[in-house]
Amino acid sequence: MFDNILTHADTILTAVGAVVIAASLITSGTPTPDPNTALGKVYRAVELLALVFGKAKDRGPQG
Numbered sequence: 851m852f853d854n855i856l857t858h859a860d861t862i863l864t865a866v867g868a869v870v871i872a873a874s875l876i877t878s879g880t881p882t883p884d885p886n887t888a889l890g891k892v893y894r895a896v897e898l899l900a901l902v903f904g905k906a907k908d909r910g911p912q913g
Contacts (some may be wrong), residue, residue, distance in 0.1 A: 873900035 855862065877900045883890045 869899055870901055873897075874902075876900070877902055 873896050877893075877897050880893075883893050885891070885894065
């Protein structure tokens with residue numbers, strides 16, 4: 851099994867990178883929905899795939 855992972859490491863890394871990039875594009879281009887809704891829970895999963903942790907997307911006060 852480990853040999854199989856090493857053999858296909860470039861393909862695995864490419865796929866993981868593509869998922870992170872796609873999720874990052876989704877989270878950066880959409881407003882954050884209410885976390886108590888179904889869409890909010892799906893959005894949270896997409897944020898985790900995009901490696902968005904904590905308050906990385908929060909913005910300062912609007913003035």
